[in-house]
Amino acid sequence: MVTLSMKWFFKYFFKTLRLIIGPIILFVDKVTTPRGIKRPEDEQQKIDKEVSNLTLYQFQTCPFCIKVKRHNKRLSLKIETRDAQHNQTYRKELLQGGGEVKVPCLRIVDDKGNDSWMYESDEIMKYLQDRFAA
Numbered sequence: 001m002v003t004l005s006m007k008w009f010f011k012y013f014f015k016t017l018r019l020i021i022g023p024i025i026l027f028v029d030k031v032t033t034p035r036g037i038k039r040p041e042d043e044q045q046k047i048d049k050e051v052s053n054l055t056l057y058q059f060q061t062c063p064f065c066i067k068v069k070r071h072n073k074r075l076s077l078k079i080e081t082r083d084a085q086h087n088q089t090y091r092k093e094l095l096q097g098g099g100e101v102k103v104p105c106l107r108i109v110d111d112k113g114n115d116s117w118m119y120e121s122d123e124i125m126k127y128l129q130d131r132f133a134a
């Protein structure tokens with residue numbers, strides 16, 4: 001049985017670990033950012049318009065979120081990102097719309113204004129690859 005003091009230890013241990021590792025993850029991501037696809041200007045503008053119906057809910061230091069954002073960069077997709085960890089409004093949107101606070105989550109709004117929520121990083125990347133790859 002886990003005692004109260006053990007719960008306290010694990011809670012603060014992992015919180016401290018995230019505080020130490022988070023900046024390292026962000027630094028490595030920043031210095032190793034992939035290059036994007038170069039498209040003709042008119043084609044890129046068309047894709048920018050299409051991705052305006054997409055929103056990526058994420059936590060800044062979540063490895064799976066970083067994986068999806070790097071994939072977006074490779075595909076030169078300018079998808080709006082929303083930090084559901086530090087912004088309570090975005091967190092509530094994620095919970096109400098998608099049903100759970102789990103990231104990464106891609107919100108897809110179709111032409112009729114209906115939205116769907118995609119949660120798994122590999123599924124998100126496959127969807128974006130199939131839809132926007134050159």
